[in-house]
Every structure is written in C-alpha cells, then in structure tokens.
Amino acid sequence: MFPARRPFRPIFPLKSIQSSISVAFSCLILVTIAVTSLISYRLSVDAVEKNSQNYIEEVIKQVNTNIQSYIDNMENISLLAMTNKDVKYYISNNSFISEEERRPYEKRISDLFQSILYTRKDIASIMVFGYNGRFVSDRRITSLNPNAKIEEQPWYRNAKNEGGKSVISAPHVQNIIQNEYRWVVSLSRELKNTDGITADGIFLVDLNLSVINDLARQINLGKKGYVFIVDDSGNIVYHPQQQLIYSNLRTEHIAEVTAAGSGDSFTVDDDEGRRFYSVQDTNFGWKIVGVAYAGDLIGYKSTLRNSILITVCGVAVSLLLSVFLSHRLSRPIRHLQKTMRLVEKGNFDVKTEVGQMNEIGQLGRTFNMMVGQIKNLMQEIIDTQENKRKGELQLLQAQINPHFLYNTLDSIVWMAEQKQHEEVVLMTSALAKLFRAGITKDQEIVPIRVEIEHITNYLLIQKMRYTDKLNYKLEFADAILPYRTLKILLQPFVENAIYHGIRNKPDVGTVTIRGKETEDAIVFEVEDDGVGMTEERLARIWETPDAHDLRRGGIGISNVDERIRLFFGPGYGVRILSEIAEGTCVTITIPKVQT
Numbered sequence: 001m002f003p004a005r006r007p008f009r010p011i012f013p014l015k016s017i018q019s020s021i022s023v024a025f026s027c028l029i030l031v032t033i034a035v036t037s038l039i040s041y042r043l044s045v046d047a048v049e050k051n052s053q054n055y056i057e058e059v060i061k062q063v064n065t066n067i068q069s070y071i072d073n074m075e076n077i078s079l080l081a082m083t084n085k086d087v088k089y090y091i092s093n094n095s096f097i098s099e100e101e102r103r104p105y106e107k108r109i110s111d112l113f114q115s116i117l118y119t120r121k122d123i124a125s126i127m128v129f130g131y132n133g134r135f136v137s138d139r140r141i142t143s144l145n146p147n148a149k150i151e152e153q154p155w156y157r158n159a160k161n162e163g164g165k166s167v168i169s170a171p172h173v174q175n176i177i178q179n180e181y182r183w184v185v186s187l188s189r190e191l192k193n194t195d196g197i198t199a200d201g202i203f204l205v206d207l208n209l210s211v212i213n214d215l216a217r218q219i220n221l222g223k224k225g226y227v228f229i230v231d232d233s234g235n236i237v238y239h240p241q242q243q244l245i246y247s248n249l250r251t252e253h254i255a256e257v258t259a260a261g262s263g264d265s266f267t268v269d270d271d272e273g274r275r276f277y278s279v280q281d282t283n284f285g286w287k288i289v290g291v292a293y294a295g296d297l298i299g300y301k302s303t304l305r306n307s308i309l310i311t312v313c314g315v316a317v318s319l320l321l322s323v324f325l326s327h328r329l330s331r332p333i334r335h336l337q338k339t340m341r342l343v344e345k346g347n348f349d350v351k352t353e354v355g356q357m358n359e360i361g362q363l364g365r366t367f368n369m370m371v372g373q374i375k376n377l378m379q380e381i382i383d384t385q386e387n388k389r390k391g392e393l394q395l396l397q398a399q400i401n402p403h404f405l406y407n408t409l410d411s412i413v414w415m416a417e418q419k420q421h422e423e424v425v426l427m428t429s430a431l432a433k434l435f436r437a438g439i440t441k442d443q444e445i446v447p448i449r450v451e452i453e454h455i456t457n458y459l460l461i462q463k464m465r466y467t468d469k470l471n472y473k474l475e476f477a478d479a480i481l482p483y484r485t486l487k488i489l490l491q492p493f494v495e496n497a498i499y500h501g502i503r504n505k506p507d508v509g510t511v512t513i514r515g516k517e518t519e520d521a522i523v524f525e526v527e528d529d530g531v532g533m534t535e536e537r538l539a540r541i542w543e544t545p546d547a548h549d550l551r552r553g554g555i556g557i558s559n560v561d562e563r564i565r566l567f568f569g570p571g572y573g574v575r576i577l578s579e580i581a582e583g584t585c586v587t588i589t590i591p592k593v594q595t
C-alpha cells in the first residue's frame with residue numbers, strides 16, 4: 001500500500017492577520033524605487049515646465065506677429081480711401097456736388113471698394129461716412145438701418161476720439177445696414193484732411209472673424225491647449241469654446257490676463273488641472289493668450305521616459321506581490337462578507353466556512369453562533385407576537401358594542417310599546433343569533449354561509465333601526481358557499497359603511513355586500529353610496545384604534561387587515577377606495593379554504 005499523502009502546507013504558514021500584514025508590507029516597501037522615481041520625476045517636470053513656457057511664449061509671439069500683419073493690411077486698405085481723390089472730394093465739406101453729380105462719384109468709389117472685396121474674402125464690407133452727411137459703401141444700392149444711429153455706434157465714437165488712429169472694435173453684430181446682421185470686428189479711423197487737423201469723415205472696414213479664428217485655431221499647444229484673444233476691455237475676441245463661455249458653462253481667468261503685461265506668464269490650478277498662461281500685447285489693444293495644460297506638455301517630453309520606466313518596473317513588481325498577498329488575505333474575509341450580505345437580506349440558514357483558526361477563523365465561528373442565536377430569538381419573537389395578536393383579536397371579537405346593544409334594546413322597547421309584536425320577535429331573534437355568533441367558542445374559521453347568516457342578522461337589525469335611511473343588498477355567488485372564512489369578517493366594514501357613510505347622508509343610502517370567486521381566491525366587497533371619505537380620513541382608518549374606539553367595542557380596519565394576513569399570509573388583505581359624495585368600496589380578499 002502507498003503511504004497516506006500528507007496535506008499541503010505553505011512554506012511560510014501565516015497563522016494570524018498580524019503576521020500576514022507584516023509580510024505583505026515588508027514585500028511592498030520599495031523605498032529606494034519610490035524615492036528615486038520621485039526625485040527623477042520632479043527634476044524632469046521642472047525642466048519640462050521651464051522649456052514649455054519658453055516654447056509657448058515663442059508660439060504666441062508668432063501668432064501676435066501674424067495677427068498684427070493682418071491688421072496692418074487692413075490699415076493699408078484705409079490708406080487707399082484716405083488717398084483716393086474721389087473719396088476725399090466726395091466727403092469734403094468744401095465740395096458742392098449736385099444730386100446728378102453724386103452718382104458718378106458713388107459709382108467709382110463703390111467700384112474701388114468692390115475690387116478690394118473681390119481679392120479679400122475676409123472683408124465683410126467697406127463704408128465711408130462723411131461729416132457732410134454723405135455715405136458710400138462697396139454696394140451701389142445700400143439702405144441704412146433707420147433704427148441704428150451712426151453717431152452712437154462704438155466704432156464711430158472711438159474712431160472720432162482717436163483723431164486719425166485706427167481703432168479695432170470687439171466682436172459685435174453690425175446692424176447699420178438694413179436687414180443685415182453680421183458678426184464682425186470693425187476697423188475704423190477718422191479721415192483727416194491734408195492739414196492734419198480737420199477731418200471729413202469716418203472710414204469703416206468690417207472684418208469677418210474667419211481669418212483671425214483660423215490663425216488662432218491652427219496653433220497646437222498639446223492635446224488640450226489653445227489660444228484665445230481678448231480686447232483691452234477684457235471682452236473675448238476669439239475663443240475655441242466661445243459659445244460655452246457666453247452660456248456661462250465655462251470661464252476663463254480674464255482678470256489675470258488683463259492685469260498681465262506683454263510677455264508675462266502665470267500658472268493656474270483649478271478643477272481643469274494645472275495650466276500655463278502666456279500673454280502678448282498687440283499694438284492695437286488686443287491680448288493674445290496661449291494656454292497649455294501641464295499634463296499634455298509633460299506627457300510629451302522624453303526627459304521623463306527613464307524615470308517613468310523605473311517607476312513602472314517598481315510598480316509592476318509591487319503589483320504582483322500585492323495581488324498575490326491581498327488575494328490570499330482577503331479570500332476568507334470576502335467569503336465572510338458574502339455570508340453577511342445574505343444574512344442582511346434575511347437568510348439566517350447560511351453558515352460561513354471556517355478555515356484556519358486565526359482571527360478570521362475565530363470571527364467566522366463566532367458569526368455562525370451569532371446567526372444561529374438570532375434565528376432562534378427571531379422565531380421566539382414571531383411565535384410570541386403571533387399568540388399575542390391572536391389573543392387580542394379574540395378579545396376584540398368577543399366584545400359586544402354597548403351602544404349597538406343599547407340602541408337595539410331601545411328599538412325593541414319602542415316596538416313593544418307600539419304593539420309591534422312580530423317586529424319585536426324578529427329583532428330579538430336576530431340579536432340573539434348575532435350575539436351567539438360573536439361569543440361562540442368555536443374555531444376562528446367558519447363556513448361562508450355562517451358568515452352570510454351573521455351579516456344578514458346584523459343588517460336586519462340595522463334596517464329596523466334606520467327604516468327611512470338604509471337599504472341593503474346581498475349578492476353572494478353560490479360557488480363560494482363550500483369555502484370557509486374568518487368569523488365576523490364583514491361586520492366591521494358594514495358597520496363603518498352605515499355609521500360613516502349612510503347615516504350622514506341626507507337621503508336614503510344603500511349598502512351592497514357581494515361575494516364572488518376568482519381563479520385562486522374569494523373576494524368580498526362592501527360598497528355604499530354614502531358621503532365618501534377624504535384622503536386624510538382614509539389614512540386614519542388604517543391606524544390602530546385608540547382607547548375610545550376600544551371602549552365602544554370597535555375593531556379597527558388595520559386590525560382586521562392584520563388578522564387576515566396573520567391567518568392567510570401577506571398576499572391577502574383589505575383594499576379601500578373612496579370618493580367624496582360618491583361612496584366607498586371595501587374589497588376583502590382571502591384564499592380558497594375548503595369546508
């Protein structure tokens with residue numbers, strides 16, 4: 001025979017969590033790798049950040065030069081208007097031109113402006129406004145917007161105040177042409193006479209933002225970096241996410257940008273991460289701003305490759321060790337946690353596996369004992385509460401409503417005085433049968449025919465008491481008679497229908513009691529056409545009856561519902577629907593219990 005095989009034992013048995021944690025932390029202490037990687041990373045980051053800032057500054061300077069050249073070209077176009085003799089004579093205050101003589105001048109000037117527009121697709125319009133009231137544009141037929149006053153336009157006032165210098169406006173909607181609304185940047189300047197003192201009008205060039213947008217959009221400052229432009233008032237001229245800024249879904253550090261001088265740089269740390277801002281001023285008041293994300297710039301630099309490689313190797317080794325040790329350590333804990341979740345959901349029949357008798361094994365053993373004790377205690381509590389509830393319900397059921405008894409006896413005395421002997425016999429017999437069913441010591445479950453007889457006697461007494469107020473109907477299907485139900489199940493609902501629904505109604509009311517069979521249940525309905533109930537009153541019905549109700553012998557609807565669920569299970573019970581001035585319908589559902 002072969003010798004018995006000995007069970008496998010680990011080389012380094014870990015009999016306690018303390019020893020396991022000690023070994024795990026010993027393996028994960030990679031101080032040398034961590035310190036070396038950190039120092040290398042910080043030195044590389046500092047070098048990359050410094051070089052990146054210099055790079056951004058050079059890029060923004062180039063963007064500034066390109067935009068400045070573009071604006072200079074626009075100013076050269078204004079010089080054409082200033083030196084053109086037709087323009088100068090047309091808007092001169094000293095020129096006297098008749099209406100017929102004006103048209104040739106306007107045609108030549110419009111042709112000049114149109115020839116410029118043919119070669120420059122980025123120009124939206126060219127216009128000249130003379131102080132003598134004359135106006136000419138690149139279009140031969142132009143209608144000014146009567147609602148837009150030229151003298152109140154910002155580009156007009158600023159050009160007049162600058163006295164011959166070019167003025168660049170912020171982006172705006174140009175509305176001086178009737179039925180035209182264009183998003184433009186305006187270059188305007190006052191047209192001076194040869195004496196350099198007096199002026200004859202204002203020259204205006206509306207520029208489409210496409211060229212400026214293209215110049216700024218082509219700049220690549222990492223994956224997320226970008227360029228934006230603001231004017232001297234802090235208004236944004238261009239931004240790649242301009243719509244988000246106008247919608248207040250994104251913000252920029254405009255205050256820091258306007259406070260910065262040309263060539264200045266600053267760093268911002270916020271929710272979007274660390275960013276570098278570089279600012280360059282133009283000759284006409286704009287600020288070109290470059291924004292680069294530190295993560296993009298650092299991620300692209302080769303100076304970090306060696307330090308990252310070292311860090312990755314150290315992390316890889318640590319990860320392998322931590323995965324192995326954490327899996328070994330956490331396996332019994334995860335199993336115990338899984339078992340706890342099952343107990344949390346109400347399953348007290350589970351037990352956790354007990355492996356080694358370390359702290360986790362002892363905890364699992366204690367947990368199993370605790371779950372068993374909790375299960376026993378819960379069962380004892382359930383049995384105690386069930387017996388208590390049965391006793392309370394039997395006590396409530398055995399009570400005789402004194403008010404109902406007094407009123408019934410008064411009615412019998414009155415009928416006896418009136419010589420109504422047959423009515424006295426009928427009511428006395430019904431009252432005796434009613435009390436006999438209530439105080440009987442029989443089982444809690446009775447045939448449905450007995451319950452029908454009981455509720456018939458009860459309604460007979462109430463009909464004789466409320467002759468002019470109450471009618472009732474009994475609609476029980478013959479198919480339900482072979483089944484059984486709880487004793488005195490319908491009386492509380494009929495009593496509520498009479499006292500709370502019919503008695504307060506100004507005319508005659510009707511209570512209808514139905515019984516029918518469904519596929520797997522018996523359904524009773526107690527419906528009245530009384531005054532109905534509000535939602536607040538309907539909510540109070542479900543409350544446990546107070547001392548006053550108990551003294552009156554009442555059995556609360558909540559107790560009846562709980563009584564049904566106690567005997568038949570949670571799938572059965574009471575449902576109430578009610579509307580003011582329409583009535584109330586109570587539906588009682590019980591299972592099919594054969595006689």
